[in-house]
Amino acid sequence: MLSRYIKLYYLFCKQNLKVMLEYRMDFLLGVLSVMLQQFAGIFFVKIVFDHIHALNGWTFYEILFIYGIAATGRSIHHIFFDNLWTLGWQYIRPGKFDRLLIRPINPLFHFIADRLQQDGFGQLFIGIIVIGTAMPHLSISWGVLEFFILVVMIIASGFIFVAINLFFATLSFWMVDSLPIVWTIFNLSDFARYPLTIYHKGIRHFLTWIVPYGFTAFYPAAYFIEGTGFERLALLTPVVAIISCLIAYWFWNRGLKAFTSTGS
Amino acid sequence: MRKYFEFARVQMQVHAAYSAWFWANTFSILLRMLVIYFFWKAVYSSRTEIEGLPFDGMITYIIIAMFLQMFVSGVGQELAHTIKDGNVAIELMRPYNLITRLVAMDLGDKVIHFVRGALPLSILAFIFMDITLPTTWQGGLLFLFSALMGIWIGTFFDLLIAILAFWTINLWGLQVMKEAVISFFSGALVPLILFPEWFQTISLFLPFQAMVYVPVAIYTGILSGTEAWLALGSQVFWAVSLLVLLRVLWSIAIKKVTIFGG
Numbered sequence: 257m258l259s260r261y262i263k264l265y266y267l268f269c270k271q272n273l274k275v276m277l278e279y280r281m282d283f284l285l286g287v288l289s290v291m292l293q294q295f296a297g298i299f300f301v302k303i304v305f306d307h308i309h310a311l312n313g314w315t316f317y318e319i320l321f322i323y324g325i326a327a328t329g330r331s332i333h334h335i336f337f338d339n340l341w342t343l344g345w346q347y348i349r350p351g352k353f354d355r356l357l358i359r360p361i362n363p364l365f366h367f368i369a370d371r372l373q374q375d376g377f378g379q380l381f382i383g384i385i386v387i388g389t390a391m392p393h394l395s396i397s398w399g400v401l402e403f404f405i406l407v408v409m410i411i412a413s414g415f416i417f418v419a420i421n422l423f424f425a426t427l428s429f430w431m432v433d434s435l436p437i438v439w440t441i442f443n444l445s446d447f448a449r450y451p452l453t454i455y456h457k458g459i460r461h462f463l464t465w466i467v468p469y470g471f472t473a474f475y476p477a478a479y480f481i482e483g484t485g486f487e488r489l490a491l492l493t494p495v496v497a498i499i500s501c502l503i504a505y506w507f508w509n510r511g512l513k514a515f516t517s518t519g520s
Numbered sequence: 521m522r523k524y525f526e527f528a529r530v531q532m533q534v535h536a537a538y539s540a541w542f543w544a545n546t547f548s549i550l551l552r553m554l555v556i557y558f559f560w561k562a563v564y565s566s567r568t569e570i571e572g573l574p575f576d577g578m579i580t581y582i583i584i585a586m587f588l589q590m591f592v593s594g595v596g597q598e599l600a601h602t603i604k605d606g607n608v609a610i611e612l613m614r615p616y617n618l619i620t621r622l623v624a625m626d627l628g629d630k631v632i633h634f635v636r637g638a639l640p641l642s643i644l645a646f647i648f649m650d651i652t653l654p655t656t657w658q659g660g661l662l663f664l665f666s667a668l669m670g671i672w673i674g675t676f677f678d679l680l681i682a683i684l685a686f687w688t689i690n691l692w693g694l695q696v697m698k699e700a701v702i703s704f705f706s707g708a709l710v711p712l713i714l715f716p717e718w719f720q721t722i723s724l725f726l727p728f729q730a731m732v733y734v735p736v737a738i739y740t741g742i743l744s745g746t747e748a749w750l751a752l753g754s755q756v757f758w759a760v761s762l763l764v765l766l767r768v769l770w771s772i773a774i775k776k777v778t779i780f781g782g
Contacts, residue, residue, distance in 0.1 A: 282690035289697035296700045300709045304563060307570045307714060312562045375693055436544030443548045446555050454562035459554070 265369050272372035283374050290378030314451050317393035318481050326473035328383030329413025334376030340421045344433025354517050396480050409476035412497035416472050419500035429511035445469045471496045528628030535632045571713050576650045581711050583645050585736045587638050589708040592674025592731040595626040596682035603685040655741045666735035669755040674731045676762040686773045707733030727758040
């Protein structure tokens with residue numbers, strides 16, 4: 257069962273890769289543009305830190321580290337799960353979603369595997385570079401265990417992005433296209449690029465327990481930064497990721513049951 | 521002229537029809553204002569001024585720049601998609617100038633966005649976020665003129681980039697690239713005076729600072745007197761050059777259509 261899906265995913269990927277190689281210039285343009293976009297954000301932080309020494313007690317490299325985890329985590333979502341954005345306007349509205357339902361595989365799997373978004377690689381590169389730049393400047397000493405935890409945290413961060421987008425994309429089953437909602441919620445992740453301690457308490461709780469974007473960057477990063485007091489909460493990151501995914505998948509299945517095609 | 525006016529009007533009605541996007545936009549802008557507010561509050565927690573700008577001056581700059589940036593892009597996406605799916609061939613046969621039609625639609629878009637979005641939200645910002653009015657009424661007047669120029673420059677730059685769709689299919693990448701470059705050089709994120717010297721020199725020769733930085737710097741009094749008038753002059757220069765460049769590139773690109781068309 258699982259091996260069949262892995263093989264299928266490989267086949268889907270191969271098709272996607274062929275498209276990528278066909279349009280090489282566009283691949284480069286996509287990667288470059290996302291790198292530039294991320295770089296603009298980092299540059300902004302750098303400019304601000306040229307004039308201050310610390311932001312509420314957070315140093316430049318600590319902020320960079322948070323930023324890097326957010327970018328790398330989001331790249332997982334961007335590369336492999338980008339199709340979530342298109343559920344409403346490319347599948348349900350034109351009646352193409354029915355196609356997925358009559359195939360003998362899990363419709364969610366099919367839907368996700370339909371697209372591999374090459375542009376996300378730019379985000380991945382930048383994320384890794386940023387983390388690499390920030391790491392030596394943190395007071396923690398990096399051993400194998402720390403690296404392992406970092407990788408787990410980043411994967412968890414990616415899946416929290418996925419779960420939140422999946423949850424709100426699922427609303428499309430009732431309202432045809434929920435993109436405005438998905439997009440608005442996604443914008444909340446902007447908060448997560450900076451230490452949550454700079455925000456009002458209400459915002460912090462909201463981003464921790466309701467829409468857990470705090471776990472996509474700030475809490476995982478805080479685990480590696482001494483004296484933040486968030487180390488324990490940070491260890492919850494993988495748990496939050498799993499719970500979020502389960503809730504989102506449960507909601508997706510409910511949506512599937514409620515789905516009636518747009519016809520045509 | 522009348523037909524273009526109609527396009528602008530219809531575009532406004534289209535907007536009124538998509539209320540979900542309106543609320544999504546409004547909500548997202550509110551969120552961004554919150555992030556900006558708390559971020560800068562934290563930046564200023566241990567000092568009173570940065571490069572001569574106190575907190576209220578800085579937050580005024582950032583918020584006004586954020587609103588202005590929303591208006592400096594245009595209908596590039598629209599044009600790029602028309603080119604990509606080949607409809608441009610049909611559009612060119614119709615009894616109007618495609619570019620003029622798109623600009624008219626864009627105008628409709630911007631007016632409705634201003635009335636329903638930017639205006640009420642900026643009033644909110646004025647009430648809750650320590651935002652100040654321009655220091656002098658002349659400054660305010662100059663800002664209005666300069667902002668319109670900035671929007672003009674942004675609109676035509678957007679169309680210029682969209683024409684590249686004749687050569688690439690990755691429209692999303694093109695769009696993201698353009699936005700990244702604009703937020704870099706236009707001063708939409710922070711006032712350019714905070715940037716290193718060499719960066720300020722480079723941006724002096726690029727059209728981007730004319731989109732956001734110049735008008736908002738005039739508003740907040742960073743630019744005043746002769747400096748302000750010189751900056752306005754550079755805006756006029758860019759406005760004219762971009763228009764000419766657009767005409768030239770468009771006529772080259774159209775020839776490509778006839779080659780493909782067959």
